[in-house]
């Protein structure tokens with residue numbers, strides 16, 4: 001089943017078009033990597049999926065259901081806000097900046113969503129949070145505050161926190177770009193394990209090794225369009241378009 005479908009998605013910011021007709025499908029259980037130069041629209045596309053941005057036109061289906069605006073002629077139909085909130089809660093998002101709550105421990109950060117939003121009893125939420133922290137290799141850091149953790153550890157807490165909401169889909173926006181090089185691997189390893197477990201993931205990344213190894217599909221974006229998309233090895237090793245070649249020659 002298709003987990004995410006972009007159907008002719010457009011987005012403009014006060015007249016400047018930054019997504020110019022995106023058509024792209026991510027199947028359930030697939031990992032899709034979005035690559036491309038800064039300003040090409042990768043973050044905007046990701047943010048449209050969980051409704052941090054609204055599209056100007058076109059449709060995004062998540063789990064077969066509409067998440068974005070749909071255009072019928074000149075009629076804009078907006079998905080119901082309650083529906084959007086419900087569906088958004090089934091998507092986890094991990095940003096470049098870790099966005100943890102500084103006054104809460106790792107455990108409290110991971111428990112918070114289930115307790116506050118899903119009304120899970122505290123004891124159950126704590127048990128599940130401990131399990132998730134163990135899964136990301138932080139069983140011995142549950143009582144630490146973000147400031148007492150390395151960047152790589154903070155990002156792993158952020159992943160555990162996203163997973164605490166039991167998402168069907170995980171969105172990653174350059175999750176390792178803010179990390180010191182020696183800490184990148186531990187975060188990518190957690191993401192690889194997640195992919196192996198069958199999580200559907202859309203990952204914006206400059207880590208071509210990860211894309212080649214883990215992605216089922218790679219899409220190269222430039223200037224608000226997907227220039228080419230397909231098998232990771234094909235796209236990364238044998239790009240067809242000059243723009244893709246030029247970009248890859250800079251990041252490889």
Ligand code: ADP
Nearest residue numbers: 013014018036037038039040041042043044045
């Ligand atoms: P990428 O993630 O590929 O670097 P972005 O999606 O962040 O690209 O940005 C695409 C374009 O949209 C850029 O030109 C950027 O300046 C513009 N943009 C992004 N967000 C906003 C915003 N909130 N308001 C105005 N312009 C924006």
Ligand code: MG
Nearest residue numbers: 042043044173
């Ligand atoms: Mg970005």
